[in-house]
Amino acid sequence: xxxxxxxxxxxxxxxxxxxxxxxxxxxxxxxxxxxxxxxxxxxxxxxxxxxxxxxxxxxxxxxxxxxxxxxxxxxxxxxxxxxxxxxxxxxxxxxxxxxxxxxxxxxxxxxxxxxxxxxxxxxxxxxxx
Amino acid sequence: xxxxxxxxxxxxxxxxxxxxxxxxxxxxxxxxxxxxxxxxxxxxxxxxxxxxxxxxxxxxxxxxxxxxxxxxxxxxxxxxxxxxxxxxxxxxxxxxxxxxxxxxxxxxxxxxxxxxxxxxxxxxxxxxxxxxxxxxxxxxxxxxxxxxxxxxxxxxxxxxxxxxxxxxxxxxxxxxxxxxxxxxxxxxxxxxxxxxxxxxxxxxxxxxxxxxxxxxxxxxxxxxxxxxxxxxxxxxxxxxxxxxxxxxxx
Amino acid sequence: xxxxxxxxxxxxxxxxxxxxxxxxxxxxxxxxxxxxxxxxxxxxxxxxxxxxxxxxxxxxxxxxxxxxxxxxxxxxxxxxxxxxxxxxxxxxxxxxxxxxxxxxxxxxxxxxxxxxxxxxxxxxxxxxxxxxxxxxxxxxxxxxxxxxxxxxxxxxxxxxxxxxxxxxxxxxxxxxxxxxxxxxxxxxxxxxxxxxxxxxxxxxxxxxxxxxxxxxxxxxxxxxxxxxxxxxxxxxxxxxxxxxxxxxxxxxxxxxxxxxxxxxxxxxxxxxxxxxxxxxxxxxxxxxxxxxxxxxxxxxxxxxxxxxxxxxxxxxxxxxxxxxxxxxxxxxxxxxxxxxxxxxxxxxxxxxxxxxxxxxxxxxxxxxxxxxxxxxxxxxxxxxxxxxxxxxxxxxxxxxxxxxxxxxxxxxxxxxxxxxxxxxxxxxxxxxxxxxxxxxxxxxxxxxxxxxxxxxxxxxxxxxxxx
Numbered sequence: 069x070x071x072x073x074x075x076x077x078x079x080x081x082x083x084x085x086x087x088x089x090x091x092x093x094x095x096x097x098x099x100x101x102x103x104x105x106x107x108x109x110x111x112x113x114x115x116x117x118x119x120x121x122x123x124x125x126x127x128x129x130x131x132x133x134x135x136x137x138x139x140x141x142x143x144x145x146x147x148x149x150x151x152x153x154x155x156x157x158x159x160x161x162x163x164x165x166x167x168x169x170x171x172x173x174x175x176x177x178x179x180x181x182x183x184x185x186x187x188x189x190x191x192x193x194x195x196x197x
Numbered sequence: 198x199x200x201x202x203x204x205x206x207x208x209x210x211x212x213x214x215x216x217x218x219x220x221x222x223x224x225x226x227x228x229x230x231x232x233x234x235x236x237x238x239x240x241x242x243x244x245x246x247x248x249x250x251x252x253x254x255x256x257x258x259x260x261x262x263x264x265x266x267x268x269x270x271x272x273x274x275x276x277x278x279x280x281x282x283x284x285x286x287x288x289x290x291x292x293x294x295x296x297x298x299x300x301x302x303x304x305x306x307x308x309x310x311x312x313x314x315x316x317x318x319x320x321x322x323x324x325x326x327x328x329x330x331x332x333x334x335x336x337x338x339x340x341x342x343x344x345x346x347x348x349x350x351x352x353x354x355x356x357x358x359x360x361x362x363x364x365x366x367x368x369x370x371x372x373x374x375x376x377x378x379x380x381x382x383x384x385x386x387x388x389x390x391x392x393x394x395x396x397x398x399x400x401x402x403x404x405x406x407x408x409x410x411x412x413x414x415x416x417x418x419x420x421x422x423x424x425x426x427x428x429x430x431x432x433x434x435x436x437x438x439x440x441x442x443x444x445x446x447x
Numbered sequence: 448x449x450x451x452x453x454x455x456x457x458x459x460x461x462x463x464x465x466x467x468x469x470x471x472x473x474x475x476x477x478x479x480x481x482x483x484x485x486x487x488x489x490x491x492x493x494x495x496x497x498x499x500x501x502x503x504x505x506x507x508x509x510x511x512x513x514x515x516x517x518x519x520x521x522x523x524x525x526x527x528x529x530x531x532x533x534x535x536x537x538x539x540x541x542x543x544x545x546x547x548x549x550x551x552x553x554x555x556x557x558x559x560x561x562x563x564x565x566x567x568x569x570x571x572x573x574x575x576x577x578x579x580x581x582x583x584x585x586x587x588x589x590x591x592x593x594x595x596x597x598x599x600x601x602x603x604x605x606x607x608x609x610x611x612x613x614x615x616x617x618x619x620x621x622x623x624x625x626x627x628x629x630x631x632x633x634x635x636x637x638x639x640x641x642x643x644x645x646x647x648x649x650x651x652x653x654x655x656x657x658x659x660x661x662x663x664x665x666x667x668x669x670x671x672x673x674x675x676x677x678x679x680x681x682x683x684x685x686x687x688x689x690x691x692x693x694x695x696x697x698x699x700x701x702x703x704x705x706x707x708x709x710x711x712x713x714x715x716x717x718x719x720x721x722x723x724x725x726x727x728x729x730x731x732x733x734x735x736x737x738x739x740x741x742x743x744x745x746x747x748x749x750x751x752x753x754x755x756x757x758x759x760x761x762x763x764x765x766x767x768x769x770x771x772x773x774x775x776x777x778x779x780x781x782x783x784x785x786x787x788x789x790x791x792x793x794x795x796x797x798x799x800x801x802x803x804x805x806x807x808x809x810x811x812x813x814x815x816x817x818x819x820x821x822x823x824x825x826x827x828x829x830x831x832x833x834x835x836x837x838x839x840x841x842x843x844x845x846x847x848x849x850x851x852x853x854x855x856x857x858x859x860x861x862x863x864x865x866x867x868x869x870x871x872x873x874x875x876x877x878x879x880x881x882x883x884x885x886x887x888x889x890x891x892x893x894x895x896x897x898x899x900x901x902x903x904x905x906x907x908x909x910x911x912x913x914x
Contacts, residue, residue, distance in 0.1 A: 088215060094603060094604070107603060111606070114614050117614055117617050121620055121621040144259035146620065148263035149568055151264060152271050152272060152572060153571075155335060156275050156279075156575045158279070159278045160278075160575070160579055160582075160602065160606045162283070163286070163602060164582075164602050164603065166285055166290050166441070167586050169289075169290060170290065171595045171599065173293055173294060266500075270497050270506050271568060271569055274557075274560060274569075274572050274576050275572050275575075277576050280553070281550065281579040281583060284550060285546075285550070285579070285583035287546065288550075288587060288589070289586060289587075289589045289595075393498055393499035395497045
């Protein structure tokens with residue numbers, strides 16, 4: 069009983085740590101692709117967390133899938149939420165990837181702060197629209 | 198205003214500390230320990246999904262039932278998000294330089310020729326059976342999209358629909374998915390009864406229902422319809438998206 | 448009752464082809480929202496269970512007078528912006544115009560969905576729909592690296608904020624077992640739990656991102672200045688309405704958290720900071736972006752005072768801001784397009800070229816700063832009342848101070864636009880009819896809205912958001 073509790077704790081703790089690392093990565097890495105990867109990690113750990121919130125397992129038994137015929141299934145609602153969230157995350161990653169491809173073609177670099185600062189210097193003179 | 202870059206070390210340490218503390222608190226102290234019983238909502242959903250009684254979804258696979266019946270609106274608009282993403286990729290990537298691909302070997306082409314029909318059948322099976330077994334429109338769509346993309350990249354020559362064809366398929370798929378929830382309302386008006394948007398099966402005051410019977414067991418007909426539309430939309434959509442990323446809209 | 452749902456659905460799939468379809472979609476949405484208001488006025492708050500599944504099991508959409516009016520105003524503003532964008536698309540966006548139409552419609556759908564939904568996960572989905580459309584709209588001018596970069600930054604942090612919301616939603620579901628806002632509210636009325644507090648903190652942080660309140664505003668000046676003008680109009684005006692509704696629903700779901708004082712402090716600081724940046728800015732569209740932050744901070748201040756007056760004032764201000772900001776962006780867009788620059792000094796004397804647009808812009812500024820007879824005056828007045836009557840004197844004073852600073856900023860822009868340099872010869876040009884209709888329509892709206900602010904705020908009792 070105690071061992072399982074601790075393992076579960078480790079599981080949740082590792083999800084949180086992954087999320088924190090991802091947030092740090094988003095803020096501190098200037099390269100857009102790295103931000104994107106960190107974002108993906110964040111999103112996936114959030115989804116895992118949601119699914120974990122739906123876990124129903126009396127310690128010592130195996131979890132049961134959410135299909136009719138199993139007497140004690142895990143919670144299907146978080147799983148549906150995860151499917152939705154994952155697909156949404158996929159769409160947003162696609163948006164960012166498209167922007168990244170275009171940006172790289174334009175500038176030859178993917179470092180966001182550089183681009184914004186560089187362009188801002190130009191902007192101080194006369195801004196071209 | 199330039200991007201603010203605070204000293205990395207401090208932020209890193211801070212975040213890690215917060216993360217570990219939070220995780221430890223939540224996990225080890227049992228705040229997010231798994232519960233024993235399903236919550237009220239889920240218990241009802243589980244009971245109502247597969248039952249054969251008046252208020253039900255006629256779908257043994259609870260997750261698909263939730264996706265399309267109990268929470269159809271979520272799924273519809275999430276497919277909308279994918280639609281937006283594909284629109285953005287089309288808007289941004291038209292005319293970008295394609296990534297050069299080496300010419301595929303005959304081994305690859307032969308394997309793909311075998312693989313493609315198999316993958317497409319698996320995708321169709323996943324989608325059509327989504328209300329009975331785990332699976333559904335998305336899963337099938339993604340499998341189909343990856344199979345199609347592999348086929349395209351390995352140089353299958355004539356691809357019948359072409360890029361604009363795929364766009365048409367995706368748009369049509371999504372459009373139908375949007376119209377389908379409105380049909381109970383329309384039918385309700387026609388027959389003089391009440392019909393809810395996104396209603397699949399009969400409700401106490403709304404008698405419209407869509408099911409088929411197998412060996413005396415009723416199964417939902419509407420969920421497979423949604424799943425197949427979703428299969429088409431997602432398969433077409435992701436093929437477009439990945440193609441745009443790689444080849445920039447040839 | 449049937450109208451409640453089709454409204455978010457009605458704008459969606461769009462034209463790879465033409466403007467008529469786009470305008471038709473906007474018209475349909477506006478009409479349906481109008482009918483929705485009539486419904487609400489007739490029978491009170493509308494609750495619609497999607498799929499026929501009763502409340503906690505299924506998703507419920509609930510629309511009260513605030514929501515209905517907001518949905519209508521948002522659709523109407525989008526319609527007028529849409530008219531303008533037909534002209535703009537032809538001249539600026541070229542082949543990318545159909546994508547603009549598509550993204551604008553999906554943005555509208557997401558916004559309407561956020562306003563109407565009563566389910567926290569559906570709120571997330573609709574938010575992401577609106578947000579994804581916004582990222583695309585900002586980056587639409589893909590020939591400009593700055594636009595892409597602004598869009599990328601907005602997108603990265605936006606997705607991060609929304610994902611954090613997901614964490615919070617997971618915690619809330621774990622505690623409460625429901626996703627329905629009423630169910631959450633019931634569960635969390637008892638004193639604080641760890642999950643509740645953590646979720647609230649995270650949700651509040653994310654909301655402040657979408658509302659662009661300092662310190663989470665950093666994406667906004669770049670994003671709203673780089674977006675095509677009609678897109679900026681919608682993003683600054685319409686999306687902020689939905690962000691406000693989202694925040695108020697989150698506050699509704701978790702009622703016991705004592706967040707008023709810290710939020711007031713942060714928003715006050717935010718509005719002060721943004722008004723300074725507004726007054727200093729050399730880029731006219733950036734200035735408008737900062738103005739958005741000022742106004743959303745004020746809205747947030749009104750919202751957290753709690754009580755019907757605060758919520759009503761915040762919603763009213765969101766609506767007047769939407770109209771005023773949209774008008775400002777559209778009018779400015781005319782000048783920026785003509786002179787190919789956003790620099791305030793380079794636009795010297797531009798106002799004389801399009802006197803109608805200049806007049807429209809001035810009126811928009813007057814409304815935004817809160818001068819009668821424009822609707823902005825009434826909404827700001829109510830915000831002031833809400834703050835002062837709840838005993839928050841300092842924030843109320845800051846509201847006044849911020850309005851003064853913003854006034855200076857706006858006047859500066861107006862002065863530069865009107866003052867013709869001695870060597871230049873003034874001339875005038877005529878605007879396209881699309882633009883004229885849009886500008887005039889928005890000005891009319893600005894004035895007509897004044898009449899409705901009072902009943903809107905006084906009628907707060909019937910809205911489900913209060914309490």
